Amino acid sequence: MRWLRALRSDDPGKEASAELELALERPDHHTRALVAAADAPETPEHVRAATAMEAWPARRWLALDAARLDAWTWYADAIAPRGGWSVAFGRAHVPTLLVVLASTHRDGFLRERAAAMLGERADPLASAGVAVRAEDHVPQVREVARRALEARRDARDATVIVPILLAAKEREAAAGAFDAYVDGLSEEVLRSLAVSADRETRRFAVERAPFTPPELVEIASSDRDVRVRLAAARKALAQDEAVANDLLGARPATVRARAVSVAADELVRPRLDDLLLDRSAHLRRAAQSRAARLGVDTAAVYRSRLPRRTAVAGLGETGSEGDVDRVVALLDADQPAPVRRAAVRALGRLASRDLLLSLLPPLLEGDQPSVAREAGRQLGRFGFTLAGEPLARTLDSPHVWTRQAALGIALRRRGWDTPVAALALFDDEDESLREHARVALGDWLTRKAPSAGAPSPEQAERLRASLARLALAPDLERLVRFHAGL
Numbered sequence: 001m002r003w004l005r006a007l008r009s010d011d012p013g014k015e016a017s018a019e020l021e022l023a024l025e026r027p028d029h030h031t032r033a034l035v036a037a038a039d040a041p042e043t044p045e046h047v048r049a050a051t052a053m054e055a056w057p058a059r060r061w062l063a064l065d066a067a068r069l070d071a072w073t074w075y076a077d078a079i080a081p082r083g084g085w086s087v088a089f090g091r092a093h094v095p096t097l098l099v100v101l102a103s104t105h106r107d108g109f110l111r112e113r114a115a116a117m118l119g120e121r122a123d124p125l126a127s128a129g130v131a132v133r134a135e136d137h138v139p140q141v142r143e144v145a146r147r148a149l150e151a152r153r154d155a156r157d158a159t160v161i162v163p164i165l166l167a168a169k170e171r172e173a174a175a176g177a178f179d180a181y182v183d184g185l186s187e188e189v190l191r192s193l194a195v196s197a198d199r200e201t202r203r204f205a206v207e208r209a210p211f212t213p214p215e216l217v218e219i220a221s222s223d224r225d226v227r228v229r230l231a232a233a234r235k236a237l238a239q240d241e242a243v244a245n246d247l248l249g250a251r252p253a254t255v256r257a258r259a260v261s262v263a264a265d266e267l268v269r270p271r272l273d274d275l276l277l278d279r280s281a282h283l284r285r286a287a288q289s290r291a292a293r294l295g296v297d298t299a300a301v302y303r304s305r306l307p308r309r310t311a312v313a314g315l316g317e318t319g320s321e322g323d324v325d326r327v328v329a330l331l332d333a334d335q336p337a338p339v340r341r342a343a344v345r346a347l348g349r350l351a352s353r354d355l356l357l358s359l360l361p362p363l364l365e366g367d368q369p370s371v372a373r374e375a376g377r378q379l380g381r382f383g384f385t386l387a388g389e390p391l392a393r394t395l396d397s398p399h400v401w402t403r404q405a406a407l408g409i410a411l412r413r414r415g416w417d418t419p420v421a422a423l424a425l426f427d428d429e430d431e432s433l434r435e436h437a438r439v440a441l442g443d444w445l446t447r448k449a450p451s452a453g454a455p456s457p458e459q460a461e462r463l464r465a466s467l468a469r470l471a472l473a474p475d476l477e478r479l480v481r482f483h484a485g486l
Contacts, residue, residue, distance in 0.1 A: 020045055024052045027064040031101075032079050034064075038097040039081035039088065050097045054124045054160075058167035058198060065104045065132050085110055089117075096121050100129040108138045115141055119148030127157045131164035134181075135174035146177060153184050155192040163198035182208070199225040206231045213240040221250040233258045253280030260286045269294060276301055277310045284314055299323070306330070309338045316346025324351050331359065337368040344371060348378035357384065364394055369401035376405030380412035387458060395424040404433055411440055416455040416463075418444045419480065423466035445476075449483040460484060 020037055023030035037049040081088040085102055088094060094117070103114035115133040118126040130152065133145035152161060165178040182190070182204075193205035206219060206228055216236035220229045233255045236243045244263035247255055248271060260268060260275060260283070268275070268290055275287035276298060291298045298318045305311035307330050315323055327350060330343040344363065347356060356378065363375035386394055386406060394406040403425060410421035422441035428434040444452075455463060463484055467477060480486075 017045070020049060024049065027060060028067040031064070031067045035079050035081060035098075035101055038095055038101050041093075041095040041097075046095065046097065050125060053097070053100075053128070055197075056128070058163035058200075061128055061132050061164050062167060064101075067104065089113065096123055096125045096129075100125050103129045103133055108136075108141055111136060111138070112141045112144055115144045115148065119144065119151075124156070124160045127152055127160040128164060131161040132168075134165065134177045135168045135171055137173045142173065142177075146180070149177075149181050150184070153181075153186070153189065155189045158185055158189050158193060159196060162193060162204070163196065163201045166198075166200050166204060194219060199228060202228045203231055206235065211235070213243045214246075217243050217246045217250070220247060220255045221252065226252070226254050229255050230258055237262055253278065253283040257283045257286035260290050265294060272296060273301060276314060277305060277308065279310055281313070281317075284310070284317065288314070288318055307335060307339050309336075309342045312339060312342035312346055316342070316349045319346070319350055321350060321352075324355070327351075328359065331363070337370050340368065341370045341374045344374045344378055348381065353382055356382075361386075361390065364405050365397060365399070365402050367399065369399070372399070372401045372405050373408075376408045380409045383413065384409060385413050385417055386410070391420075391462075395421060400428075400430045400433055403428065403430075404436075407433070407437060407440065414448070415452055416459045416484070418448070419484075420455070420459050420462050420466075423463065423470065423480070426466070426470055426472075445479055445483070449479075452483065455484050460486065 016033065016036070019030055019033040023033035027034060034049060037043070037045040040046055081098060085105070088098060089102070096118070099114050099117050099121075103111050103118060105111055105114070111133060115130060115136075118129045118133075130145050130148045133141055134149055136142040136145065149161065152158075161181065162178075165174070165181055168174045169178045187210050190205055190209035191211065193201050194209060194211070196202050196205065202223065202225065206216070211219070211232075213236045216232040216239070220232035220236060223229050223232065229252050233247055233250075236247070237259070241262065241264065244259045245267055247259035248263060248267065250256055250259075256275070256278075257280075272287060272291055272294070276284060276291065278284055278287070288298045291301075299315060299320070302311045302315040302318065303323070303326065306315070306326060312327065312330060315327065319327075324347065327343050327346045330339055331347075332340075335343075340363075344360065347359065351359070360375040360379050361384075364372050364379075366372050386409060391406070394402050397403055397406075407421045407425055410417040419441055422437040422444070425433055425437035426441070428437060454460075463480065464486060467480065467486070472480075
């Protein structure tokens with residue numbers, strides 16, 4: 001990280017810049033850097049801090065408020081500007097950033113004075129500071145801030161204030177602040193909140209603002225948050241069921257699934273085959289539920305579309321034991337990897353345990369990563385384990401995905417399977433797998449080793465071989481040997 005490298009340098013300027021960067025991310029840990037920047041309005045650091053704080057998420061403002069400036073005296077003098085807060089407030093032009101920081105001080109009189117000063121200033125930083133103080137635990141401070149909020153109800157201020165009030169809404173001291181503020185917002189301002197960077201604010205705006213059905217369809221089709229999309233879709237459908245036609249063509253699968261569940265039969269039926277064969281499992285299941293109400297045999301639809309990948313997946317979701325032979329045929333090596341992977345997943349739902357034990361283990365060593373990983377997941381579901389020659393072969397495989405599958409299977413088992421596999425892969429050539437194995441071993445030793453019992457003779461032998469090959473830290477090796485009784 002850039003700030004960490006800078007903190008290790010001998011350049012004081014870089015150190016200060018690095019600490020400010022960290023303070024802008026974690027203000028409750030590096031508040032001193034913010035005060036230093038705020039106390040020097042002529043510097044680039046002041047502009048940088050003010051600009052960054054204007055874009056802060058609501059939770060970061062609450063974290064700054066929780067810091068309480070004079071609570072950080074354990075490592076240095078009290079955090080304060082040059083000459084102290086009284087001197088700073090006596091200057092001709094006190095920077096808004098400095099007043100905002102003062103408004104988080106533990107001294108209630110200073111917070112009240114700062115809140116009053118912020119109420120007289122018209123900029124995003126002042127609006128954020130007033131919003132934080134509107135939830136102050138001291139009634140006098142709280143009232144000053146809430147009076148200031150009454151004059152800040154345009155879109156520019158609401159964009160800053162609403163996320164902060166919403167984030168602190170459940171606090172006892174915040175009672176009534178959010179409702180009192182938003183009740184005074186105009187319809188146009190409420191609508192503007194639907195493009196807020198804060199997702200909770202967008203959710204609120206969709207529920208509260210007077211959007212038309214076409215506008216709600218646009219939000220449902222474009223918003224990046226699934227809950228906002230679904231809230232917009234539900235509201236649009238409640239206002240006008242005819243918009244289901246537009247929602248069925250929306251890109252997000254969650255929105256289309258919502259439309260499928262409530263749209264008229266004449267809208268759903270022509271699209272049903274395409275919906276049943278969608279890539280999204282969420283949308284397929286919604287379509288399957290609707291197909292049942294329409295009297296459509298979904299399994300028959302899927303059988304007619306084999307070997308299409310989504311048809312294989314759908315048959316696994318709706319088929320029966322009688323479809324097993326059809327799906328087994330799709331494990332053929334001539335089939336594309338996506339089809340074979342879907343077939344493995346479908347068999348995990350349709351086939352018996354004995355059949356899976358005979359079909360899936362050889363796939364772990366195949367040359368298609370997605371198929372091997374899916375086979376490992378399905379085998380791990382019912383306690384399958386590797387031992388003896390198969391275990392040695394998979395752990396020594398040239399394919400990293402085969403070794404990953406072997407470790408994944410071991411992690412799902414109780415007993416000594418995990419440390420046996422983790423030690424075998426402790427020095428693996430693949431960095432990601434190597435780290436996974438090391439973390440898995442540490443976690444197992446911490447949480448499961450005391451109740452694991454003794455390893456089997458075969459497991460004990462594999463543990464000895466791994467310990468002899470590896471140069472483990474002495475403490476780690478002693479711990480493994482202690483629990484294994486070696």
